[in-house]
Amino acid sequence: MQQRVSLVTLGVRDKQRARAFYESLGWRGVGGTGDEPVFFQAGEMIVALWDRAALATDSCVSDGGGWGGVTLAHCVGSRDEVDTITDAARQAGAQVGREPADTFWGGYSSIFVDPDGHPWEIAYNPGWRLTPEGAVFLADA
Numbered sequence: 001m002q003q004r005v006s007l008v009t010l011g012v013r014d015k016q017r018a019r020a021f022y023e024s025l026g027w028r029g030v031g032g033t034g035d036e037p038v039f040f041q042a043g044e045m046i047v048a049l050w051d052r053a054a055l056a057t058d059s060c061v062s063d064g065g066g067w068g069g070v071t072l073a074h075c076v077g078s079r080d081e082v083d084t085i086t087d088a089a090r091q092a093g094a095q096v097g098r099e100p101a102d103t104f105w106g107g108y109s110s111i112f113v114d115p116d117g118h119p120w121e122i123a124y125n126p127g128w129r130l131t132p133e134g135a136v137f138l139a140d141a
Contacts, residue, residue: 006045007046008045008047010048010050010114011116015051018049021093027042028040035051042134043135071119071121074120081122094114
């Protein structure tokens with residue numbers, strides 16, 4: 001198995017509301033008619049939105065309704081981008097859990113939670129390399 005992630009699917013309660021939230025952040029969704037997931041090209045991977053119950057069934061898990069122990073991250077090239085994206089998420093209806101601030105690891109980040117409870121960290125890490133296409137690489141990679 002290659003060391004990479006190709007797709008992250010978020011289970012949502014209202015797919016159209018979730019799609020509208022992400023599209024208000026500037027993302028462009030495709031698909032999503034009927035029971036199908038909505039797909040977003042996200043750099044070199046894909047993020048999907050799908051009905052939470054359908055995702056649980058398809059993933060062979062029982063949905064306890066709580067946070068699943070996963071926080072997504074969106075890496076950016078500057079502190080200003082962290083501020084701009086955090087403000088856009090707030091305007092789109094996200095709850096900002098942590099305002100943009102310096103971090104213990106030497107970067108700058110914030111946390112927002114989307115309408116379905118999925119936390120996103122918006123992070124500037126000066127020690128990582130970010131390509132113009134959005135791919136992120138560890139300093140030693």
